[in-house]
Amino acid sequence: MTITRRDAIKLGLKGGAALGACLAAPSIVLAQGRRPTLPYGVMSGDMLADRAMLWARADRPARLLLEVADNPEFRGARQIRGPEVLPATDLTARLDVTGLGDLDTAYYRMRFAALDDHRAISEPITGRLRLPPTTRRDVRFVWSGDTAGQGWGIDASRGGMTTYATMRRQRPDFFIHSGDTVYADGPMEERVTLANGETWRNLVTPEKRKVAETLDEFRGQHAYNLMDANVRRFNAEVPMLAQWDDHETVNNWYPGELLDDPRYTEKNVDLLSARARRAFLEYTPLRQRPDAPGRIHRRFAYGPGLEVFMLDMRSHRAANSRNRQAGGEAATFLGRDQLRWLLDGLRRSTATWKVIAADMPIGLMVRDGEHFEAVANGHGGEPLGRELEIADLLRAIRDEAIHNVVWLTADVHYTAAHHYAPERAAFKDFAPFWEFVSGPLHAGTFGPGELDATFGPEVVFQKAPPAGQSNLPPSDGYQFFGQVDLDGESEALTVTLMDAAGSALHTQVLTPERA
Known part of the structure; x- marks a missing residue:
């Protein structure tokens, strides 16, 4: 349509x-x-x-x-x-x-x-x-990422983007959108034939018929998602902490890139990302600081029990590469300023739990052709490339006795619980921690991915499409979000990985470590 x-x-x-x-x-x-x-x-x-x-x-x-x-x-x-x-x-x-x-x-x-x-x-x-409490109380929030990706848009006959309705029924205090809030590089067709012979019918706007290049086309990507009644009702009831990743601009982009993609007449990614950032900031309730216009990384205290650190893993990175540098500017991922901001915030935080909302996972290998898009590089040994920044951060968290740090992420289009421990790792100078992965909200489903051994990750749980199947439509049920419940009295943190129907797939109860 x-x-x-x-x-x-x-x-x-x-x-x-x-x-x-x-x-x-x-x-x-x-x-x-x-x-x-x-x-x-x-x-x-x-x-x-x-x-x-x-x-x-x-x-x-x-x-x-x-x-x-x-x-x-x-x-x-x-x-x-x-x-x-x-x-x-x-x-x-x-x-x-x-x-x-x-x-x-x-x-x-x-x-x-x-x-x-x-x-x-x-x-x-x-x-x-x-609003955030000033005294101890129960807190619930949800997180996920990846909206309207891989050609799967609003099919009104199937109820639209129904994962948003499921999240709303959990009555969360807030929502973390972990990136890929839109797919500006993913044109849509009006009809897609599914494997079972049925037809997926996308609602399609002019802006969704081509890749976004102009400012108005990027704006149209965000407006499209807001045409879904589930999204609008969710937004009216649940405040959002938004971050971005690559698809707000173009797949796997990095600053300074020149595209080799015939779909684009504008090849300069710095120009495309500037337009994409402006549209993203116009269409999200993200506070801008006069001294840091356009900045996306920021932090939010939510009462004495919780503080959320929102990262930007896209704006400050060096070029995607084999990711095995011994150091230097080519190994930059978060960037020196953002790393300093994060570590300083973790040091100063008085919250029991420090949640790091990352738009990409740490130990999963996310490939960009022969290069790597995220942190892990497939080497499995001592940290190299972008792993060096994470190693420095993890070492400082251990050495400065910063307790109860949990990582939440999306990006890989399936759901998982990963536990990292030095006894399994090539790099051992860190304290054990958890990383929870969720998504997509409404996009094609992929995975599972392969883990890199540098930081000793272990798959405690994962749910992904059957082997050999990829880009499954939302109607196949492999859509996911995570829910976090903080008990105001005991301060236990319960992380539940859930599917689009609201079924709990895996629950992990974390007990706070006291200083």
Whole structure:
């Protein structure tokens, strides 16, 4: 099914109404076509104890009107006159709302007033978000990655992106999107014949018919995912911490790359990634710092029990290679500044659990032709190449007695629990730790991958397609997310790997180590 942007706006409005978001009509009744709409719903994210980022998009130039309250009826709501939205930001609004420190749950209601007629006010759409606690309490969050990849888009006849609906039913406090939030390099066909003879029917927009190269085409990748009713409803109820990986730009990219791909007229990846970064920042509720514009790595304390460190494993890397350098700039992965930021944050953290949200795994070999795309290099011996940065980090975590560090990641399109221990490793200067892998949310399924022995990983659990099968569609059921539950009293951390139906596949209970 081909759909235009005008159709998408109509579809988004109907989806918003289906959520029961229309709670009050504007005081002046105008023709529907004169009033703005919010075609892609609302979002929140980057929560701190007293503030959060809110997001919405209008269908025309307009001003955001916001209400915030401590109750779903919006009694005594605080009124906020938000920013104007213009084509320069693709009509998206991102607002850093402060003064929320006395709230456990914030309810917000967003409207737009047209700039050419201030009487023309949109129907409202509501959302909610739970703010980080200041005292001990139970916390639940979910994580996964990889949305609308490998040609598998929105098939309305199959319920759309149903993993988002399953995650929403878990009622998490927040969601970590571990990257590949879109597939800007993955054009879609309207129909795909499945192995069982059935037909997968994609909703397709003009931007999804080709690889993204222009800023508007990158924006269209993000807008596409928000056409799914499951995604919009999830976003309205669960705040997001977003990170990016490669497919927001192009597969396996690195700074300075020149593409050898006939699908692209623009070969300069630095230019493509600049456009991709701008679209990503416009379409996610990610807070930007004036002193670090465009920065994606950041950290979030979530009460005394938990702190989340969001990494950027894409922006600072050197070129993909055989990844066996003995050191030097060619071995860069996280980069010196980000490594310093991470280690300093881990040192300073007073949280019991330090969760490192990584967009790529440590020990799995992720290949880029004859080169390597992630950390591992297949050598299996002492650290080389990008492994050197990780070795330095792991050694410092051990030497400085930084306890209870857990890694969460996605990227490889199956789910697994990996335990790393020095007695199994070629490199032994680190303390044992866990890495949990999940995804995809709605994309082709692959795997399992091969582990590199440098840091001594062991597969405790994994679920992937049967041997010899790859790029399985979402309808085959191999879609995954992870759930993390922090017990506020005991501070035990329970990690559960789950499938798209909400079935628990593997559960690991971690007991905190005390200093």
